Amino acid sequence: MAGFPYADRFEINRQLPEHGTPREEILAMLETMAKEEDATWETGKCSGTMYCGDHDHYRFLNEAFAKFAHVNVLQRDMCPSATKFEAEIIAMTLDLLHGEAIDGSEAGGLVTSGGSGSIAHAVLSYREYAAAERGVTRPNIVKPETAHPAFDKAAHLFGVEVRTAPVDPVSLRADVTWVDEHVDENTVCIIGSACNYGYGTIDPIEELAEVALAHGTGLHVDGCLGGWLLPFGQELGYDVPLFDFRVRGVTSISADTHKYGYALKGTSVIVFRDKAVRNAQYFFNTDWTGGKYCSPGMDGSRSGGLIAATWAAMVSLGRDGYRRYAEAIFATAAAMQAAVRSHAELRVLGSPTFLFSFTSDEFDIYHVNDFMRTRGWRFNGQQYPNAIHMAVTRPQTQPGLAESFAADLAQAVDYAREHKDETPASGAIYGGVAGGMTDEADSFIRMVMTDMLDSQSALPEG
Numbered sequence: 001m002a003g004f005p006y007a008d009r010f011e012i013n014r015q016l017p018e019h020g021t022p023r024e025e026i027l028a029m030l031e032t033m034a035k036e037e038d039a040t041w042e043t044g045k046c047s048g049t050m051y052c053g054d055h056d057h058y059r060f061l062n063e064a065f066a067k068f069a070h071v072n073v074l075q076r077d078m079c080p081s082a083t084k085f086e087a088e089i090i091a092m093t094l095d096l097l098h099g100e101a102i103d104g105s106e107a108g109g110l111v112t113s114g115g116s117g118s119i120a121h122a123v124l125s126y127r128e129y130a131a132a133e134r135g136v137t138r139p140n141i142v143k144p145e146t147a148h149p150a151f152d153k154a155a156h157l158f159g160v161e162v163r164t165a166p167v168d169p170v171s172l173r174a175d176v177t178w179v180d181e182h183v184d185e186n187t188v189c190i191i192g193s194a195c196n197y198g199y200g201t202i203d204p205i206e207e208l209a210e211v212a213l214a215h216g217t218g219l220h221v222d223g224c225l226g227g228w229l230l231p232f233g234q235e236l237g238y239d240v241p242l243f244d245f246r247v248r249g250v251t252s253i254s255a256d257t258h259k260y261g262y263a264l265k266g267t268s269v270i271v272f273r274d275k276a277v278r279n280a281q282y283f284f285n286t287d288w289t290g291g292k293y294c295s296p297g298m299d300g301s302r303s304g305g306l307i308a309a310t311w312a313a314m315v316s317l318g319r320d321g322y323r324r325y326a327e328a329i330f331a332t333a334a335a336m337q338a339a340v341r342s343h344a345e346l347r348v349l350g351s352p353t354f355l356f357s358f359t360s361d362e363f364d365i366y367h368v369n370d371f372m373r374t375r376g377w378r379f380n381g382q383q384y385p386n387a388i389h390m391a392v393t394r395p396q397t398q399p400g401l402a403e404s405f406a407a408d409l410a411q412a413v414d415y416a417r418e419h420k421d422e423t424p425a426s427g428a429i430y431g432g433v434a435g436g437m438t439d440e441a442d443s444f445i446r447m448v449m450t451d452m453l454d455s456q457s458a459l460p461e462g
């Protein structure tokens with residue numbers, strides 16, 4: 001591990017300090033770290049992760065957050081505002097995802113801590129609902145290989161079997177026939193992504209919905225990434241297939257407000273066609289000596305600040321604000337994809353929209369990544385096949401950025417051609433780009449990853 005972060009400049013706290021530090025000193029320290037770290041993405045050269053990138057917007061959200069940061073929304077009698085904010089966040093999300101098409105059931109939703117939180121609540125809800133309604137005791141979900149690992153994590157936590165469907169090697173969309181053949185009476189839901197993280201491709205949601213309806217099971221659409229952006233792409237005339245509640249068999253959708261909803265980190269929404277599915281995971285302990293306890297999801301106490309800031313983001317931008325941002329993102333993504341397609345050595349995978357992945361059949365694409373890193377670009381790395389992806393967010397829509405991408409990419413292709421017989425320095429790891437590990441044994445990879453995770457919270461030496 002590199003040295004302890006900022007050890008050269010700031011004192012390391014190995015114990016709780018006996019005396020407090022003046023606030024101005026603390027704020028100056030935080031300001032230094034935040035400014036330097038923001039500089040890494042403000043260039044616009046970083047894939048995904050920073051969705052809005054507008055410091056003025058962040059200041060506004062932080063003001064909204066500050067007013068309720070200290071409030072625990074579990075105690076609703078003290079904060080009716082939280083009920084207003086949460087209900088309206090869910091209502092606005094349902095509106096965006098065409099909740100008006102729902103009939104014959106009462107829709108509902110949950111505000112969760114993020115994409116993984118929404119996915120975990122989906123898996124738990126379907127498990128509990130299927131247990132109560134159909135007596136399912138050995139639950140499984142059927143998910144395309146490209147669906148996010150948060151489904152595997154949730155299934156692992158909740159004792160649910162995962163049946164992993166292959167995707168078509170060219171379109172990179174779920175193999176619906178495989179899904180149909182592997183759903184059985186213990187399937188609590190099918191998963192589809194709109195869009196998936198790796199390739200930005202959208203599964204054939206209408207066909208998956210037919211399968212779900214035919215088998216009498218649920219279909220959860222993971223719109224964590226696309227839920228707040230693709231609807232505006234549809235409005236702008238981009239080729240985005242239906243994936244929302246207008247598709248009859250879609251029974252729930254996750255859509256991350258902390259991504260293209262432009263809220264602060266730490267919120268997502270899951271909306272259900274029938275709130276009975278959500279309610280199946282409500283937790284009650286009615287005879288606890290501490291009082292009768294109930295909670296709507298997995299969290300206990302939650303901060304009112306995040307809910308207020310999320311609501312504030314949605315209301316301040318409005319449909320036309322989101323549409324305007326989407327217009328720039330889709331246009332930039334199209335320009336960047338055109339740059340990739342202009343090189344015969346590069347190949348865009350599937351038919352993506354705002355997030356695209358590309359590879360090469362001529363050389364290891366990580367050579368391109370290696371060169372682009374020297375120009376400040378930070379892509380996400382993929383494997384099987386090696387590929388790199390760019391999730392276009394607002395920082396890339398700044399003037400001249402798509403043009404710099406094209407210019408740097410042209411040089412990167414030359415570099416890759418020249419170095420094709422060497423081993424590239426970079427490789428695939430989610431959340432960053434690390435050393436080439438893809439061909440190593442699984443246990444070795446886990447050891448390396450364990451070290452990496454350990455190092456993220458390693459105690460200071462000495």
Ligand SMILES: Cc1ncc(COP(=O)(O)O)c(C=O)c1O
Pocket residue numbers: 114115116117148150193195196197222223224225226256
């Ligand atoms: C399609 C998709 N689903 C789920 C997630 C998980 O979201 P989070 O990292 O907020 O838990 C992501 C994250 O990028 C995603 O892209």
